[in-house]
Amino acid sequence: MITGGSVPAVPSCILDPIRDQFLALLPVREDRHPLGCHDPRISDAVVFDRLVQVLVSGCGYERVADEHCSATMLRRRRDEWIAARVMETLRVLVVASYDRMIGLELDQLSADGCISKAPSGGECAGRSPVDLAKLGMKRSQLTDGYGIPLVTDPAPANTRDHTLLPATLDRFAALDVTLGPLPEHPRLSLDAGYDYSMVHQHLDTRQIIGKVAPRGAKTPIQAGGRWVVERTNSWMNNFGKLRRCTERRRITVEFFIALASVIITVRCLVRRAWTLYGWDTRLRSRRIR
Numbered sequence: 001m002i003t004g005g006s007v008p009a010v011p012s013c014i015l016d017p018i019r020d021q022f023l024a025l026l027p028v029r030e031d032r033h034p035l036g037c038h039d040p041r042i043s044d045a046v047v048f049d050r051l052v053q054v055l056v057s058g059c060g061y062e063r064v065a066d067e068h069c070s071a072t073m074l075r076r077r078r079d080e081w082i083a084a085r086v087m088e089t090l091r092v093l094v095v096a097s098y099d100r101m102i103g104l105e106l107d108q109l110s111a112d113g114c115i116s117k118a119p120s121g122g123e124c125a126g127r128s129p130v131d132l133a134k135l136g137m138k139r140s141q142l143t144d145g146y147g148i149p150l151v152t153d154p155a156p157a158n159t160r161d162h163t164l165l166p167a168t169l170d171r172f173a174a175l176d177v178t179l180g181p182l183p184e185h186p187r188l189s190l191d192a193g194y195d196y197s198m199v200h201q202h203l204d205t206r207q208i209i210g211k212v213a214p215r216g217a218k219t220p221i222q223a224g225g226r227w228v229v230e231r232t233n234s235w236m237n238n239f240g241k242l243r244r245c246t247e248r249r250r251i252t253v254e255f256f257i258a259l260a261s262v263i264i265t266v267r268c269l270v271r272r273a274w275t276l277y278g279w280d281t282r283l284r285s286r287r288i289r
Contacts, residue, residue, distance in 0.1 A: 010052060011288055013281075014266050019048055021093070025086050042069050047077045052263075055256050058240020082255050091258040094265045096178045098148060102272050105145030106182055109208075110189045110229035111168060113161040114139045116237065122248030126156025137245050139236065139257070140164035142172055147228040148268060149261040150175065152236070154253045161193040166202060173206075185209055189224040192217075235264050 023044055050064045051074065057063075061071035081087060098104065118125035118137040128136030136157030142150050151171040155164055176182050187209045190199070195215045203210040213219040213226070221227045237243045239260045247253050267288060274286035 010056060010263065013270060013283060013288065014263060015049075015052065018090075018094075018262055018266055019045060022048060022086065022090050025089055025093075026081070027084055027086075042073055042077075044077070047074060050074055051078060052259070055239050055241045055259055058244055058246075060246070078252070078255065082251050087255050087258040087262075091261050091265075092175070092178050094262050094269075095148065095150065095175070098265050098269045099179055102269060102276070104148060104150075104179070106179075107186050108145035108189070108225060109142060109150075109172075109186050110145075110147075110226055111140070111142045111165065111194075112191060112226065112229045112233065113164065113193065114141060114233040114236065115157045116242060117244045118157070118246075119244065120246040120248055122253075123250040124154040124156060124245070124253050125248075126158040128157040131157075137253070138164070139233070139242070140168045141229055141233055141236070142168050143229045143232045145225065145228065146268070147232045147235075148265055149232055149236070152257045152261060154250060154257065161191075162196050162199050165190075165194065165199060169202075169206060169208075187211055187225075189226045189229075191226055192219070232264070236260055239263075 026044060029041075046069055050069060053059075053064050054061060054074070061074045065071040065074060095104070115128055115130055115136050115138050117128075117131070118135045121135050124137045125135045126137075127133040130136075138155050138157045138159055138161075140151075140153040140155060140161070142152075144150060151168050153164060153168050153171065173182070185207050188203065188211065190210060190212045192213045192215045194210075195212050199212065200210060211224040213224065221230060236257075239256075241247070241256050242260055245253060245256075247256065270283075271286050271288060274282065
């Protein structure tokens with residue numbers, strides 16, 4: 001298990017299968033040293049566990065480094081995995097596995113934007129309209145009917161929600177390569193921040209049935225099924241690295257978002273599979289601590 005001070009650990013029933021599958025996706029690395037006498041390479045499993053700790057706690061790399069694994073090594077290995085797109089491959093694989101075992105509710109979608117802090121600035125930072133113009137980041141989140149994160153796009157906090165929707169839906173449409181044919185006329189629940197004529201026209205073009213809360217009217221969050229994406233935003237904000245993002249490069253932010261999505265999806269998979277399947281190492285309770 002991974003601990004981060006007072007931050008709750010990631011349970012081994014979630015972390016172990018994620019780590020095993022991630023390591024299986026890593027490309028084979030050839031030792032090109034001519035003499036073969038350099039220091040032994042630090043285990044990928046050790047580096048992965050510490051990057052999970054960085055994600056959960058939101059601490060700096062120096063806080064989880066020691067004499068066996070330096071902060072420079074963590075950043076270097078992270079960049080290797082980003083270049084190989086291993087984490088995004090794992091995220092799509094986990095979503096497809098959830099779809100096979102539980103079933104994604106793709107006929108009922110929800111989307112919303114969520115603003116968090118980005119004090120270090122960077123490519124995904126902008127002046128936050130809800131935090132005294134301090135630097136912040138916005139995540140454009142698309143989920144299925146249960147709240148499984150399908151697409152999460154980072155952007156500056158001062159970006160309007162409705163302008164991020166086309167790119168978010170483009171990424172959703174690309175999932176048909178992995179998930180198979182998507183529903184032809186899915187329903188998409190949106191809040192009043194998307195109540196613009198251009199959004200309605202865009203949804204009509206994609207043959208998506210939009211359930212948009214009208215601007216100026218008090219609409220409860222339970223209406224239209226929008227509460228599931230709000231719950232997913234809360235799940236995302238449980239990770240310190242996303243709640244207060246200090247990464248400056250977009251590709252690094254996307255790496256940690258993908259890792260958070262994997263953990264959330266596997267947690268939901270384990271909890272929902274508990275009532276549908278039986279396996280030797282199944283927990284005594286579906287509650288995951």
